[in-house]
Amino acid sequence: MHENPVHASGFPDPRFPGLRRRGFLAAAGGAAGLGALALTGCTGSTRDAADGGGKPRRGGKLRAAFAGGGASETLDPHLANLFADAARAKALFDKLADFGADLAAEPRLAASWEPNAALDRWTVRLRKATFHDGKPVTARDVLYSFRRIADPKKTFRAKASLEPLDLKASRAVDERTVEFALKRPTAEFPNLLAAFGAYIVPDGATDFDTEPVGSGPFRFVSFTPGRSAVFRRNDDYWDGAPHLEQLEFLVANEESARVNSLLGGQVEYAHELAPTTARAYEGKGQIEIIRLRNSAMQAFAMKTDRPPFDDKRVREAFFLLADRKELVNGALSGAGEVGNDLFGKGYEYYADGLPQREQDLDRARHLLKKAGADGLRVTLDTSAVAAGFTESAAIFRDQAAKAGVRVKVAMGSKDSYWQDTLESGTLCSYRSGAMPIESHISQRLLSGSTTNATQWKHKDFDALYQQAQSTRDKKDRAAVYARMQRRLYAEGGFLVWGFADWILGTARTVRGVAHRAPANTLDWARFDKVWLA
Amino acid sequence: MNGAWSWPVRRLLLGAGQTAAVVLLVFALTEALPGDAAVALAGDQPDPARIAAIRETLHLDRPAHERLAAWAAGLLHGDLGTSLTSGRPVSSYLADGFGPTLLLAALTLLLLVPLAGGLGVLAARQEGRLADRLISSVTLGVYAVPEFAFGVLLVTVFALRLDWLPPTAVGYGDELLAHPAALVLPVVVLLSRPVCSLARLVRAGMIEALASPYVAQARRYGIPGARIRYAHALPNALAPAAQQLARTVDWLLCGVIVVEALFVIPGLGTVLMNAVAERDVPVIQGLAVVFGCTAVVLNLAVDLVTYRLVPRTGVAA
Numbered sequence: 087m088h089e090n091p092v093h094a095s096g097f098p099d100p101r102f103p104g105l106r107r108r109g110f111l112a113a114a115g116g117a118a119g120l121g122a123l124a125l126t127g128c129t130g131s132t133r134d135a136a137d138g139g140g141k142p143r144r145g146g147k148l149r150a151a152f153a154g155g156g157a158s159e160t161l162d163p164h165l166a167n168l169f170a171d172a173a174r175a176k177a178l179f180d181k182l183a184d185f186g187a188d189l190a191a192e193p194r195l196a197a198s199w200e201p202n203a204a205l206d207r208w209t210v211r212l213r214k215a216t217f218h219d220g221k222p223v224t225a226r227d228v229l230y231s232f233r234r235i236a237d238p239k240k241t242f243r244a245k246a247s248l249e250p251l252d253l254k255a256s257r258a259v260d261e262r263t264v265e266f267a268l269k270r271p272t273a274e275f276p277n278l279l280a281a282f283g284a285y286i287v288p289d290g291a292t293d294f295d296t297e298p299v300g301s302g303p304f305r306f307v308s309f310t311p312g313r314s315a316v317f318r319r320n321d322d323y324w325d326g327a328p329h330l331e332q333l334e335f336l337v338a339n340e341e342s343a344r345v346n347s348l349l350g351g352q353v354e355y356a357h358e359l360a361p362t363t364a365r366a367y368e369g370k371g372q373i374e375i376i377r378l379r380n381s382a383m384q385a386f387a388m389k390t391d392r393p394p395f396d397d398k399r400v401r402e403a404f405f406l407l408a409d410r411k412e413l414v415n416g417a418l419s420g421a422g423e424v425g426n427d428l429f430g431k432g433y434e435y436y437a438d439g440l441p442q443r444e445q446d447l448d449r450a451r452h453l454l455k456k457a458g459a460d461g462l463r464v465t466l467d468t469s470a471v472a473a474g475f476t477e478s479a480a481i482f483r484d485q486a487a488k489a490g491v492r493v494k495v496a497m498g499s500k501d502s503y504w505q506d507t508l509e510s511g512t513l514c515s516y517r518s519g520a521m522p523i524e525s526h527i528s529q530r531l532l533s534g535s536t537t538n539a540t541q542w543k544h545k546d547f548d549a550l551y552q553q554a555q556s557t558r559d560k561k562d563r564a565a566v567y568a569r570m571q572r573r574l575y576a577e578g579g580f581l582v583w584g585f586a587d588w589i590l591g592t593a594r595t596v597r598g599v600a601h602r603a604p605a606n607t608l609d610w611a612r613f614d615k616v617w618l619a
Numbered sequence: 620m621n622g623a624w625s626w627p628v629r630r631l632l633l634g635a636g637q638t639a640a641v642v643l644l645v646f647a648l649t650e651a652l653p654g655d656a657a658v659a660l661a662g663d664q665p666d667p668a669r670i671a672a673i674r675e676t677l678h679l680d681r682p683a684h685e686r687l688a689a690w691a692a693g694l695l696h697g698d699l700g701t702s703l704t705s706g707r708p709v710s711s712y713l714a715d716g717f718g719p720t721l722l723l724a725a726l727t728l729l730l731l732v733p734l735a736g737g738l739g740v741l742a743a744r745q746e747g748r749l750a751d752r753l754i755s756s757v758t759l760g761v762y763a764v765p766e767f768a769f770g771v772l773l774v775t776v777f778a779l780r781l782d783w784l785p786p787t788a789v790g791y792g793d794e795l796l797a798h799p800a801a802l803v804l805p806v807v808v809l810l811s812r813p814v815c816s817l818a819r820l821v822r823a824g825m826i827e828a829l830a831s832p833y834v835a836q837a838r839r840y841g842i843p844g845a846r847i848r849y850a851h852a853l854p855n856a857l858a859p860a861a862q863q864l865a866r867t868v869d870w871l872l873c874g875v876i877v878v879e880a881l882f883v884i885p886g887l888g889t890v891l892m893n894a895v896a897e898r899d900v901p902v903i904q905g906l907a908v909v910f911g912c913t914a915v916v917l918n919l920a921v922d923l924v925t926y927r928l929v930p931r932t933g934v935a936a
Contacts, residue, residue: 151789156893157712157885157902158705167662241673246666311705312715312893313885314790336790338883339892342771346786347883349779353789501896502654505665517663536666 140597146618147332148596150355150611151344154337159311162294163285164235164242169357173611174335175285177317179300182210182228182279182286184608187600189433189522191276192608195223195286195301199279205271205556210279212262215324217288218305225258230289232256246536247281247525271556273563274524282521282606303328303614312337329598329617345591348373354593354618357611360473361419364589374592374599377421380432380520381588381604384418384425384474386466386482387507387516390579391541394464395512398577399457405443405581406450407486414584417478421589425582428571430523435564437571447489454491463492467514469503474586475515482583508539516580520604523567527551531574540579547573595619630922634915641911642904649900650683656703656898677703690904699908700901702894709905712890720886722795723878724871726802727809731867735814735860739821740853746826754818762815770808770881777804789883805882809875813867817860824856831855858925865921869914 152170159168163175182196193199197213215223233253235242255267268275278284288299298306303325304317315335321327336353338344344356345363349372359375368375388395388404395401410424423431426443430436454462468479476497483493493513498506507514516539518526529535532551533543547570554566574580588605598616600609609615657673658665674680693700699709742754761769778786788801795802828834829852837847876888887906894902 149790155704155897157715157890158702158707158893158897158899160705167660238672239676241660241669241676243664246664246669310715311707312889334790336883337885338787338789339889340880340883343787343789343881343883346774346779347789350782350786352785352787499653501652501898502658504663505654505658505661505670508665508667536668537664 142329142598142617143619144329144617145331146329147334148330148355148613148616148618149334149336149353150357150613151336151338151347151353152357153339153341153344154312156312156337156339159337160295161298161306161309161315163287163298163300164231164244164283166283166285167243169605169611170335170337172282172606173357173613174315175283176302176611177304177333177335177613178298178302178306179285179287180215180223180302181281181284182212183276184280185520185522185606187602187604187607187609189430189520189604189607191280191522194280194608195228196279199276201273201275201558203558205273205275205558206268208266208268208272208275209259210264210266212264213324214262215301216322217301218299218320219288221288222261223286223301224261224289225264227289228264228286229253229256229258230291231286232284234287235284242283244281244283246529247278247284250275250278270552273555273557274522277522277524281525304333307332323614325614328614330613333613348591348593351593354596355599355616356591359589359591361421361587361589363591364421365419367591371594374594374596376590376592376599376601378588378590378601378603378605378610379423380585381606382520382586383429383516383518383582384413384422384478384584384586385516385518386478386581386583387514387539388579388581389512389539389541391543392512394457394459394462395579397457397459399453400459400462401577401579403450403453403457403459403489403491404486406446406453407489407491408443408482408581408583409445409485410443410583412485413478413481416481417474418584418586422584422586425584427575427578427580427582429518429526429580429582431585433520433523435523435567435571437568437575439568440572440575445485450489454489461490461492463494464513465494465496465511467496467498467507467511469498469500469515471500471503472515472517475517478583479515508537514539520606523571524554527570531578542574542579627919627923630919634912634919637915638908638911642907645907646683646687646900646904649895649898649903652898654898655679656900659896659898660704679703686900690901694908699905702902703899704897709901712894712902713887713905713909716885716887716890718886719795719884720872720875720879720888723802723805723809723875723884723886724868726806727813727871728868730806731810731813731817732864734810735817736821736853736857738814738818739856739860740825740848742818742822743825743829743856744848751822755822758815758818761811764811766808766812766875766877767881769811770804770878773804773807774881787881787883795884801882805878805884808878808881809871813863813870817863817867820860820863821856824859825852828852828855861921861924865917869917872910872913872917 152173154170155168161174161178163179166172166175180195182194183191184194186192195212195215196210199208199210201208212223212225217223232248232251235244236248236253250268250270250272252267252269257265259265286301291299295309303320303323305320307316307318309315317333319328319331338347341360341363345359347353348356364375367373388401390396390401405427414420414422414424425431426440428437454460466479466483468475470476479495483495486493528551530538531542532548550566550570554563557563557566592599595618596616597619600612603609656677657670657679660673661670690700701708702712738754742751745751774786777784784803785801788795788798791798791801834847834852837851876892879886879888890902891906894906
């Protein structure tokens with residue numbers, strides 16, 4: 087498998103940061119060509135040697151196959167719900183900020199952001215950018231977009247993320263300056279600007295399916311829901327015109343269909359491939375396999391407010407029952423890394439100084455005995471709703487049995503699983519896509535969090551979160567996050583056993599695809615920096 | 620004459636009743652499924668407030684009978700309603716999905732009838748000899764292979780290994796006819812099972828008919844063999860095959876989900892799959908009406924054809 091040097095060094099070691107995209111982005115400005123060059127330099131240097139250099143070439147059409155939502159797909163960027171929606175929205179529209187590979191917010195349409203002393207008023211200055219119809223992107227457009235998302239009568243996805251904003255009190259200072267008022271101090275305000283689905287649309291826009299106008303790198307050509315969306319290069323893009331002349335998104339829901347169309351040369355980019363597919367084609371020279379590390383957290387969620395998991399000794403025992411390597415190998419076919427019971431491995435503020443948790447059945451038995459939980463029986467709720475769920479449940483059942491814990495695996499409905507397991511049950515399979523650690527905490531671990539699957543409700547923990555949000559200095563803030571994570575590591579409800587790779591396939595001619603970009607970050611599914619050799 | 624007409628009318632009324640029953644059943648079953656469109660839309664962000672808001676926006680908070688009544692009232696005006704997830708009219712979903720499915724069904728049918736008929740007659744004429752044994756064992760074997768496996772096999776060999784045909788029809792959704800090569804494998808997969816079942820039915824019917832007293836009588840009159848086979852025996856052999864054919868057409872039209880998914884053909888099957896996953900009830904209902912009507916009309920047509928081919932069976936129907 088390793089005789090081809092391309093793949094041996096195709097992706098940078100995740101522990102070695104290498105060339106950070108952040109640095110290049112800050113410096114790039116309009117020099118997109120240079121930036122893309124730098125990117126190739128860090129991701130696939132040997133690959134390009136075989137093809138005579140990695141100089142971006144202009145032109146060509148790239149066809150990308152995604153799993154889609156069928157005939158109900160829309161180009162309304164605020165309705166984006168699926169990966170295909172997000173990728174299309176990213177091509178046509180911009181956000182004020184977006185997430186880097188470490189999930190820290192990077193400026194996009196916003197050139198800068200500056201808080202007041204109390205951190206509850208932020209001034210955002212927009213860069214000079216134009217919509218596809220030639221009109222400039224102004225503060226009015228920004229306020230319109232955010233007000234549309236936050237409309238109480240609508241249910242746009244980013245609504246919850248924008249909750250801290252007081253949009254009534256926010257105002258446009260001038261053409262390119264917005265002053266956002268917030269309901270409370272929010273040190274991590276830039277995360278709001280980068281939230282999933284927080285795209286900027288022109289003031290007053292409501293129809294997006296016939297002729298959407300954005301400020302993104304590609305312009306609209308045609309769209310048939312559930313089939314295809316064709317876009318063409320926006321030569322006036324503020325971040326430099328894309329190399330590709332045209333970009334077509336195609337929908338193929340079956341993984342086998344996406345692989346086959348890639349192998350058959352019908353598409354040049356296939357999103358979301360299975361680990362077994364990756365193994366079959368990796369290093370064979372037919373197609374390129376790209377693994378985006380740290381894209382999906384894999385966990386079991388214990389409800390910390392009810393027996394047996396209301397005893398923190400039982401939770402710790404469960405942490406010790408898991409053989410993480412076996413889970414990653416078995417449930418993810420090896421396509422991933424072991425977890426350490428904390429969300430966000432490799433992200434900004436991640437507490438990576440804590441010792442890696444290992445299986446320790448003796449200590450687990452001892453802890454259970456002390457908690458009076460000998461011969462414990464628990465039901466583990468799972469479902470085929472995400473890859474690896476049922477497999478990991480079965481593996482964990484066998485691991486727990488070695489310490490005398492009888493785990494009964496219960497299969498739930500695929501379509502209502504997330505809602506079913508939010509409040510009920512005691513132990514369930516859990517997964518999460520990439521998001522900043524701050525968002526993970528605010529959405530899932532505060533007393534008032536809307537999706538608190540572990541029922542983790544602690545006043546002092548909430549207070550720590552508020553403290554972090556009112557802390558201006560980044561180092562001090564990191565210290566608070568570290569404290570919160572130490573607590574979660576010791577007695578939290580998430581048994582995070584792994585982080586799955588997100589796997590893409592591309593034709594051999596495709597260049598400039600970022601390798602260090604967890605799904606949902608800026609460089610993931612980003613086609614303005616890609617070219618065809 | 621009057622009696623001959625009242626039978627189709629009775630059949631039609633029965634069919635309308637059946638369609639209504641199908642729709643009611645589908646509605647009841649979708650209601651019984653866990654979760655609704657709001658839950659499906661919320662996905663892995665099941666924020667209770669957001670689910671409640673979606674429910675209200677989509678009017679899912681209204682009782683089931685009210686929603687059914689509103690939908691039925693719209694149906695009487697020819698309005699199939701609007702999708703819960705996209706807000707587009709259901710009729711546009713059907714229109715989009717109908718083209719590819721109809722094309723596949725028509726092509727399959729066009730090849731199916733002569734192929735299955737020819738194989739069946741050939742096997743019957745060669746009864747017990749090599750050709751018959753070969754046809755029988757091959758048809759039995761192919762029939763036993765699930766479509767998905769057969770499709771994967773064909774794609775691997777003819778598209779990926781030999782590179783003769785495109786592996787999928789991805790991106791050709793609107794102009795499938797402009798890429799005929801992409802249709803070959805889907806049609807072969809669609810043909811595989813019906814050809815087998817039909818050929819075997821034709822063979823059995825033909826053998827039985829050829830052994831019947833009236834064929835023996837026709838032989839005694841000295842009527843040429845070909846005429847006996849095709850004008851006298853074949854119609855009798857076709858009656859059971861026609862019933863099977865109706866079921867096949869039904870199956871083809873109602874969207875062959877496996878084939879559409881495997882080859883990325885955005886037909887009615889794909890529409891149905893997505894609608895069920897999203898709990899998009901109006902779309903599911905719209906499809907149920909269309910499928911129900913198709914089944915009723917097809918079966919009616921087949922009964923009429925059977926009646927024409929073998930008048931005696933009409934008495935039983």
